[in-house]
Amino acid sequence: MNAIYLDNAATTKxxxxxxxxxxxxxTDVFGNPGSVHAFGRSAKLAIDKAREQxxxxxxxxxxxxTFTASGTEADNIALIGAAIRNQKKGKHIITSAxxxxxxxxxxxxxxxxxxxxxxxxxxxxxxxxxxxxESAIREDTTVVSVMAAxxxxxxxxxxxxxxxxxxKHGALFHTDAVQAVGSIPINVHELGxxxxxxxxxxxxxxxxxxxxxxxxxxxxxxxxxxxxxxxGLRPGTENVPYIxxxxxxxxxxxxxxxxxxxxxxxxxxxxxxxILERVPYSRLNGHRMRRLPNNSNISIRFVEGESxxxxxxxxxxxxSSGSACTSGSLDPSHVLLAIGxxxxxxxxxxxxxxxDETTEEEIDRVLEVLPNIAQRLRKMSPxxxxxxxxxxxxxxxxxxxSGRKEQLCTxx
Numbered sequence: 232m233n234a235i236y237l238d239n240a241a242t243t244k245x246x247x248x249x250x251x252x253x254x255x256x257x258t259d260v261f262g263n264p265g266s267v268h269a270f271g272r273s274a275k276l277a278i279d280k281a282r283e284q285x286x287x288x289x290x291x292x293x294x295x296x297t298f299t300a301s302g303t304e305a306d307n308i309a310l311i312g313a314a315i316r317n318q319k320k321g322k323h324i325i326t327s328a329x330x331x332x333x334x335x336x337x338x339x340x341x342x343x344x345x346x347x348x349x350x351x352x353x354x355x356x357x358x359x360x361x362x363x364x365e366s367a368i369r370e371d372t373t374v375v376s377v378m379a380a381x382x383x384x385x386x387x388x389x390x391x392x393x394x395x396x397x398x399k400h401g402a403l404f405h406t407d408a409v410q411a412v413g414s415i416p417i418n419v420h421e422l423g424x425x426x427x428x429x430x431x432x433x434x435x436x437x438x439x440x441x442x443x444x445x446x447x448x449x450x451x452x453x454x455x456x457x458x459x460x461x462x463g464l465r466p467g468t469e470n471v472p473y474i475x476x477x478x479x480x481x482x483x484x485x486x487x488x489x490x491x492x493x494x495x496x497x498x499x500x501x502x503x504x505x506i507l508e509r510v511p512y513s514r515l516n517g518h519r520m521r522r523l524p525n526n527s528n529i530s531i532r533f534v535e536g537e538s539x540x541x542x543x544x545x546x547x548x549x550x551s552s553g554s555a556c557t558s559g560s561l562d563p564s565h566v567l568l569a570i571g572x573x574x575x576x577x578x579x580x581x582x583x584x585x586x587d588e589t590t591e592e593e594i595d596r597v598l599e600v601l602p603n604i605a606q607r608l609r610k611m612s613p614x615x616x617x618x619x620x621x622x623x624x625x626x627x628x629x630x631x632x633s634g635r636k637e638q639l640c641t642x643x
C-alpha cells in the first residue's frame with residue numbers, strides 16, 4: 232500500500248514541470264541578475280518573467296511584486312515596514328486572534344517596540360466579522376492584518392469587506408494569503424488589499440521563496456540593508472532558480488483553478504462526512520461551506536492528537552494535528568481555543584489537507600483506517616473510560632447521543 236500524503240497545508244510536493252523549469256538556472260544560466268553581461272541579462276529576464284507570472288496569478292501588476300525568502304518574511308516586511316513607516320500617524324495595529332504565528336509573533340515584536348496591538352476575536356466558525364473590525368478601528372490605526380484563509384481550520388475570511396473598512400478609516404490592509412493563493416481565486420484589486428503575502432511551497436513550488444504584493448503607491452520601510460535588489464526592499468542577490476520555480480508554480484496553480492478546486496472540494500466533503508458518520512463524538516472545526524476546498528479539520532473526543540498522528544503514520548497516512556503538542560508544547564492550538572473548543576477537545580484534533588493529486592481511493596483508505604484507529608486509542612484513554620462510566624450511571628439518556636448530535640449540527 233502506497234503512503235498517503237494529506238498534509239498539504241504544511242507543504243506540497245514540487246511538481247515535475249516546476250523542477251524542470253528551475254534546473255537550468257542552477258547550471259547553465261547561473262549569472263548574477265545584477266551583472267550587465269549576457270549571463271546576468273539571461274538571469275534578469277527569468278526573474279522578470281517570474282514576476283509577471285506571480286502578478287498575473289493574483290491580478291496584480293509586475294511592479295507590485297517583491298520576492299522574499301518565504302511567506303513569513305513577506306508578513307514581517309508588510310507589518311513591521313508599514314508600522315514603522317506610518318508611526319507618525321499612529322501606532323495602533325489590528326490583527327485577528329487566529330493568525331499564523333508569522334503575523335502574531337511579528338505583532339508581539341511591534342508591541343514590545345511601543346505599538347498598541349488589538350487582536351480581533353472570531354466566531355465559532357473562525358470568522359472575523361466586519362462589525363468587530365469597525366468597532367475596534369481607531370483614528371491612530373495604521374495597519375490591519377487579517378489572513379485570507381486560516382491554515383488550520385480552513386475558514387475563508389470576508390477580506391473584501393474588512394479591507395473596505397480599513398480603507399474608509401485610512402489604514403493599510405494586509406492579508407496573509409499563504410494558504411489561499413493557488414487554492415481559491417485571488418484578485419488583489421477585487422479584494423481591495425494594500426499588501427498580500429504568499430509562499431511557493433504551498434502550491435507545488437519550492438520551499439524558501441515567497442512574495443509580497445505591495446499596491447502601487449504603498450510604501451513600507453526596509454528591514455534589511457546592503458543592496459538595491461527588489462527596489463531596496465529585500466536586498467541580496469536574487470535566488471534565481473527558486474524565483475523561476477515560484478513563477479511557474481503560480482502559473483500552474485491558477486490554470487484551471489476552478490475545476491481543480493471543485494474536484495478537491497468533493498473529495499474533502501466525502502472525507503469530512505465519512506469521518507463524522509463513522510467516528511462517534513467527532514466534530515468539524517471551521518465553517519462548513521466557507522472553507523478552503525482542500526481543508527478538513529476534525530476534533531475526535533477522547534483521543535490524544537499526537538497518538539492519532541503517530542498511529543496514522545504507521546498506517547502510511549501523513550496528517551497533522553490541531554494540537555501544538557507535536558512541536559514539543561503541551562498547549563493546544565490557539566486557533567481551536569479561539570473558536571471556543573476546550574483544551575481536551577482541541578488536543579484531539581486532526582487536520583487532513585488534500586491536493587489536486589489526491590485520489591478517491593486514498594480518501595476511501597483513510598475512511599477505512601481512521602475509525603478503527605480512533606476506537607483503539609479510545610480504549611487506552613482514561614478520559615474515554617471515565618466518560619463511559621458516567622454515561623452508564625447517568626439518568627440522562629441524551630448523553631449517549633451528544634456526540635452524534637454535535638456532528639450533525641456542523642452539517643446544517
